[in-house]
Every structure is written in structure tokens, then in C-alpha cells.
Amino acid sequence: MGDQEIHRVLMVSDFFYPNFGGVENHIYYLSQCLLKLGHKVVVMTHAYGNRSGVRYMTGGLKVYYVPWRPFFLQNTLPTFYGTLSIVRTILIRERISLVHGHQAFSTLCHEALMHARTMGYKVVFTDHSLYGFADVGSIHMNKVLQFTLADVSQAICVSHTSKENTVLRSGLPPEKVFVIPNAVDTAMFKPASERLNGNEIVIVVISRLVYRKGADLLVEVIPEVCRLYPNVRFIVGGDGPKRVRLEEMREKHSLQDRVEMLGAVPHARVRSVLISGHIFLNSSLTEAFCIAILEAASCGLLTVSTRVGGVPEVLPDDMIVLAEPDPSDMVQAIRKAISILPNIDPQVMHFRVSAFP
Amino acid sequence: MNFAIADNLQTSSGIVMDTSINEIPSISRPKWRKVAYGGMQPGFDDNNTHDSFLEDMVMNTNVVKRDMVKVMQDSVPISQYLCIVALVVLVWSYTLRTTLNENSLLIIDVGLLGSGFLVLLLTEEMLSLNLLHYFLNISFFTSGLYVLSPIYQTLTRSISSDSIWAVTVSLLVLHLFLHDYSGSTISAPGALKNPTLTSCISLNASVVASVFIASRLPSRVHIFAILLFSLQVFLFAPLVTYCIKKYSFRLHLWFSFGLMVVTLAFVCMLHKLIFVVLLGLLVFVTVVCPYWLIRIQEYKFEINGPWDEAKLVLI
Numbered sequence: 231m232g233d234q235e236i237h238r239v240l241m242v243s244d245f246f247y248p249n250f251g252g253v254e255n256h257i258y259y260l261s262q263c264l265l266k267l268g269h270k271v272v273v274m275t276h277a278y279g280n281r282s283g284v285r286y287m288t289g290g291l292k293v294y295y296v297p298w299r300p301f302f303l304q305n306t307l308p309t310f311y312g313t314l315s316i317v318r319t320i321l322i323r324e325r326i327s328l329v330h331g332h333q334a335f336s337t338l339c340h341e342a343l344m345h346a347r348t349m350g351y352k353v354v355f356t357d358h359s360l361y362g363f364a365d366v367g368s369i370h371m372n373k374v375l376q377f378t379l380a381d382v383s384q385a386i387c388v389s390h391t392s393k394e395n396t397v398l399r400s401g402l403p404p405e406k407v408f409v410i411p412n413a414v415d416t417a418m419f420k421p422a423s424e425r426l427n428g429n430e431i432v433i434v435v436i437s438r439l440v441y442r443k444g445a446d447l448l449v450e451v452i453p454e455v456c457r458l459y460p461n462v463r464f465i466v467g468g469d470g471p472k473r474v475r476l477e478e479m480r481e482k483h484s485l486q487d488r489v490e491m492l493g494a495v496p497h498a499r500v501r502s503v504l505i506s507g508h509i510f511l512n513s514s515l516t517e518a519f520c521i522a523i524l525e526a527a528s529c530g531l532l533t534v535s536t537r538v539g540g541v542p543e544v545l546p547d548d549m550i551v552l553a554e555p556d557p558s559d560m561v562q563a564i565r566k567a568i569s570i571l572p573n574i575d576p577q578v579m580h581f582r583v584s585a586f587p
Numbered sequence: 588m589n590f591a592i593a594d595n596l597q598t599s600s601g602i603v604m605d606t607s608i609n610e611i612p613s614i615s616r617p618k619w620r621k622v623a624y625g626g627m628q629p630g631f632d633d634n635n636t637h638d639s640f641l642e643d644m645v646m647n648t649n650v651v652k653r654d655m656v657k658v659m660q661d662s663v664p665i666s667q668y669l670c671i672v673a674l675v676v677l678v679w680s681y682t683l684r685t686t687l688n689e690n691s692l693l694i695i696d697v698g699l700l701g702s703g704f705l706v707l708l709l710t711e712e713m714l715s716l717n718l719l720h721y722f723l724n725i726s727f728f729t730s731g732l733y734v735l736s737p738i739y740q741t742l743t744r745s746i747s748s749d750s751i752w753a754v755t756v757s758l759l760v761l762h763l764f765l766h767d768y769s770g771s772t773i774s775a776p777g778a779l780k781n782p783t784l785t786s787c788i789s790l791n792a793s794v795v796a797s798v799f800i801a802s803r804l805p806s807r808v809h810i811f812a813i814l815l816f817s818l819q820v821f822l823f824a825p826l827v828t829y830c831i832k833k834y835s836f837r838l839h840l841w842f843s844f845g846l847m848v849v850t851l852a853f854v855c856m857l858h859k860l861i862f863v864v865l866l867g868l869l870v871f872v873t874v875v876c877p878y879w880l881i882r883i884q885e886y887k888f889e890i891n892g893p894w895d896e897a898k899l900v901l902i
Binding site: 360362363364384388389390391392394395397398404405406407408409410411442444446447515516518519536538539540543544545546555556586 | 624634636641895899
């Protein structure tokens with residue numbers, strides 16, 4: 231690929247900063263990498279509260295906060311032709327050559343891709359999540375996705391399982407779908423400079439405490455592990471509707487000194503929480519690509535995770551212990567992880583993760 | 588690690604790798620692995636679709652193959668209940684036209700109560716233990732209705748008859764639509780299923796409809812008789828038919844068939860057009876709908892695979 235053609239890319243999604251999450255991070259870091267390579271990147275998203283208009287972020291990243299009100303879970307109201315004028319204005323003014331849409335759940339993305347194809351621009355779509363086929367919401371969304379992706383130039387998925395899921399949902403030919411996994415900033419996620427003391431084992435959990443991320447599994451697993459291993463401590467970071475259940479569990483089994491609840495952890499402090507542990511526990515029920523376990527591996531933690539979605543593909547077998555999403559199976563996996571923990575060297579693990587190109 | 592091996596291969600067979608990327612894989616090219624780490628797998632593009640693509644997909648695991656006769660037999664409770672409701676509406680219209688007077692209504696009531704009890708006794712042994720308990724309950728219920736019937740006499744005096752018919756018909760349609768055809772809302776003691784929200788709504792709709800009709804009648808005894816009749820049927824007919832079905836399927840089929848014939852005969856005597864509509868409805872439910880269901884069943888495409896959200900089976 232020797233051409234030095236400069237592209238002008240428009241990233242479109244409903245999900246961008248100040249909202250925080252995997253998709254937002256992905257768009258931001260991808261834009262920064264493209265800017266470093268010399269291309270020009272513009273991001274289009276909807277207005278967040280008072281933040282509307284045009285802003286410039288690091289590296290000259292131009293962000294259009296289009297003054298549309300979100301109506302459901304950070305999505306703009308889907309009007310089929312309402313966004314046409316603003317999308318056309320942005321495309322012509324910035325002399326865009328390529329439009330990149332993110333996340334199937336984002337209505338703004340679908341509409342912008344449709345308008346861009348109408349005007350003949352090249353279009354790429356990235357799908358970040360797995361969806362089902364059976365419930366009403368999924369059926370509706372898959373139909374919209376088939377419509378949008380009927381004419382897309384290429385599509386990108388974050389794991390092979392996600393590729394199978396997207397191909398089945400949208401009816402795309404598999405050759406059009408590229409599997410490009412998410413990446414982690416290894417310079418930011420370095421392990422601690424000195425090893426932690428060996429007489430106590432600390433298990434870290436950082437996730438949104440919702441049903442989808444398996445908070446109910448945590449409620450069953452933590453008391454059992456604390457009962458079997460007296461020298462194990464838990465650190466639980468994150469907030470959500472299921473936090474109350476975890477607090478109740480803590481009270482019921484009197485684990486106040488063994489389970490520490492940190493509440494919502496800002497992204498800048500995630501590394502300091504991670505390096506205070508030996509094992510990272512991920513109990514989610516569905517994941518297309520779990521970036522959290524990659525961050526944990528980069529910090530030198532051994533990972534224990536549920537075998538769902540794209541998780542088995544993320545790390546080599548010696549860096550992760552997989553379990554079925556069942557409490558007893560997860561306790562067995564934690565037991566195995568504790569037994570192989572002495573063989574793990576965080577610096578070696580970090581080096582291997584940073585060697586993934 | 589795979590990455591180290593790939594590095595060595597690339598340096599040693601550089602020219603071979605460059606020209607044979609899209610040809611049959613030579614022995615030097617490592618196998619494609621379904622992993623997301625390690626970057627681009629050498630010799631394979633990012634959009635490479637391996638033969639193992641979609642091999643974990645499972646199709647139509649929970650789909651039941653349906654048989655026409657079985658589906659038709661399963662649709663019998665629906666048509667049976669339709670006939671029961673038609674009979675109730677028949678009795679209502681005869682009473683409103685004063686074709687049936689209150690004494691014959693009372694005789695029908697007592698007859699229904701007795702025969703219902705008999706059926707329950709014959710088909711379910713556990714009820715015979717608490718006979719006194721049930722007798723007490725029935726007498727409380729009946730006397731309560733008798734005491735309250737003067738209230739209903741003036742309940743809808745200020746509302747016009749057209750509104751009453753319209754509301755009654757819509758409530759009955761709602762009742763039929765939301766009814767729980769598989770069991771009974773009022774279950775025998777020891778039944779497994781709890782009543783669902785829609786079955787409670789349908790029961791309430793039918794009770795309100797019978798109260799509206801009862802309030803149109805001239806005297807207290809009329810009101811008492813018609814209310815007792817309607818409530819007996821709507822509250823206990825599902826239980827009785829459920830007991831018959833549980834006891835013997837053949838008896839259930841014969842009972843339904845007889846009920847349908849009797850209903851059609853009575854409706855025919857009342858009004859020809861309604862007879863045609865009822866007949867058409869029964870044929871639709873018993874014959875057309877099962878055939879239609881089986882025809883469109885072959886388009887069912889249920890997809891399961893590793894991308895599904897895990898189902899938690901916690902207490």
C-alpha cells in the first residue's frame with residue numbers, strides 16, 4: 231500500500247464524548263491514528279446537553295455536535311430525510327472522500343450512510359456489538375441494518391464471532407466483511423513497577439453493573455470464592471442498577487472487609503485500580519470483543535472470563551481462563567487461575583500484548 | 588508463539604510468500620486460526636472467510652414439527668368456549684325480550700350448578716373432601732348476589748340502550764381475545780400455573796359485561812337470576828371444561844361436539860345471519876387456522892450460535 235493519497239474521513243455515530251464507552255473510545259483513538267498518518271478526520275454526532283456546534287479536539291480533530299435532541303438511549307430521533315441537509319452541508323464543506331459509520335444501534339449513523347450513498351460517497355460501516363434474532367427490537371434493527379448495508383462498500387467487525395453475527399443479520403457477502411479487532415493503548419496500561427505481596431490475592435472487577443455484564447453472576451460467585459479461599463480479596467469498580475444487589479450480598483455475608491466497592495471509576499484511574507490486583511474477573515453475558523480484558527492483560531493481570539461471544543478469540547489460552555456463564559463453573563475457573571498465578575509474570579504479559587501489532 | 592514462527596517464515600521464504608498469497612496454500616503457510624490477537628495472520632487477508640465460517644450456527648433447534656390432526660384437536664377448546672359464550676348471549680337476548688321468565692332462569696341456574704358440581708365430583712377426587720366448605724361458599728356467594736341485586740336495577744338507568752349494547756359487545760370481544768384457553772383462571776386447589784394478567788383482565792371484562800346486561804332488566808329477581816347464571820358460566824365453565832379435558836380427551840371431544848351442535852341449533856332458531864356468522868367462525872377456527880399455521884411454519888428460521896446472550900439459570 232504505497233499510495234500517499236490523503237483521505238478526508240467523516241466518522242458518524244450517535245455515541246461520542248462526553249458520553250463514555252467502548253465505541254466512543256474507538257472512534258477517538260482511530261481518528262487520532264488517522265490524523266497521525268496525515269489524513270483529515272471529522273466526527274459528526276448529536277448535541278449533548280448544551281454542547282452543540284463545532285469543536286476542535288486534540289490533533290485538529292473537528293467534531294460537529296449537530297443540534298438534534300436524543301430521544302432514546304442517546305439516539306437521535308429517526309427522521310428519514312431530516313438529517314439530509316446537515317449531512318450534505320458537512321460532506322461538501324469538508325470535501326469528504328470517505329464516510330465511516332459506527333454502531334448498528336445508532337440511528338444517526340444509518341441515516342448518514344444512506345444519504346452519503348445517495349450522493350455517491352464511499353461508505354464503510356463498523357459494527358461493535360452482537361445482537362440476537364428473536365425479540366422484536368432485534369428483528370426491527372436487523373431489517374434496518376439490511377437496508378443500510380445493502381450498498382455499503384466495506385464492513386468491519388471486531389471479532390470473527392461478530393463477523394458471523396453481522397453476516398447473518400445483514401445478508402452481506404462474507405468477503406465484504408473485514409475482521410479488525412480493537413486495540414489497546416499499551417503505553418497507558420503498563421503493569422506496576424514492583425510485584426504485589428504474595429500472601430494475598432486480589433481479584434479486580436471493573437464493569438458497568440447491569441444485567442448484560444453479568445452482575446447477577448458476581449452476586450453468586452463472590453461469596454463462594456470468599457468462603458473457599460480466606461486470602462482472596464475483591465475490588466469491584468463501576469456503577470449501575472445492580473449495585474444494590476452487590477451491596478446486599480456484601481451485607482448478607484459480612485464481607486465488608488473483603489469486598490471493596492469503588493463506585494464509578496473514571497477512565498484515567500482505571501489503570502491504577504487494575505494494577506492493584508492479580509486477577510481480572512469478567513462475567514459478562516454477551517460481548518463482541520471485550521476491550522476490558524485486553525486492558526487487564528496489558529497491565530499484567532491474569533483474566534478469568536465467561537466464554538461468550540468473541541471473548542475466546544481475544545487472548546491466547548495461557549493468558550485467560552474461560553468458564554461457562556454458570557456460578558459453579560466460574561468458581562472452578564477462579565480456582566484454576568489461582569493455581570497458575572505463581573507462573574504469571576506481569577512484565578512478560580505486558581510485553582506480549584504490546585507485541586500484538 | 589504463532590507470531591514468531593510467522594516472522595521466521597517470512598524472512599526465509601520472502602519471494603514465495605509474495606507471489607503465492609492468493610494461490611493454494613503451500614506447506615510453509617501456517618493455518619488460519621480463528622483468533623483476534625496477533626494482528627494480521629500472514630498469508631491471509633482481513634476479509635478471509637475460512638471453511639469453518641458459520642460452522643457453530645445451529646438452526647431450528649426448538650421448532651416443533653406440527654401435525655394437522657393434533658393442531659385441529661388443540662383448537663377445539665377455543666371453539667368450545669366460543670359456543671359457551673354464544674349460549675350465554677343467547678340466554679341474555681331471550682331474557683331481554685322476556686321470552687324467558689325469571690322462574691325458568693332460576694331453574695336453569697340450579698340445574699347448571701348441580702350438573703357442574705357433579706362433573707367436578709366425578710372427574711376430580713380431591714374436591715369430594717371439602718363438600719361442606721364449598722356448599723358454604725356457594726351459599727355466601729348466592730345470598731350476597733341476592734342482597735346486592737337492587738343496586739344493579741338503577742345502575743344504568745340514565746345510559747341509553749345503544750351504549751349498553753356497544754359496551755357489552757366490545758367487552759365480550761375483549762374477553763374472548765384475552766381469555767386463557769389452555770387452563771382456567773380460577774384453578775382447582777393444587778394447580779400448577781398462576782393466572783396471568785391477561786386472563787384476569789378477560790375475566791373482569793366478562794363480569795362487567797354481565798352486570799351491564801343485568802342492569803337492563805325490570806325486576807330484582809330477574810337481575811339476580813341472570814347475574815347468577817352469567818357469573819356461574821364465566822367463572823366456572825373454564826374450570827369444568829378443564830376438568831373434563833384432563834379426565835378423558837375423548838369425552839372432551841364429544842362434549843365439545845355436542846355443545847357446538849346444540850349452540851348452532853339454538854342460534855339458528857334465533858336469527859339466521861348470526862347462525863351463518865357463528866358457523867363461519869367455528870369453521871375458521873377449527874379448520875382454516877390450523878392449515879394456515881402449518882403452511883407458514885415451514886418458513887420458520889431460528890438461528891442460534893456462539894453470539895447469543897448467555898441464559899442465566901439462577902434461583
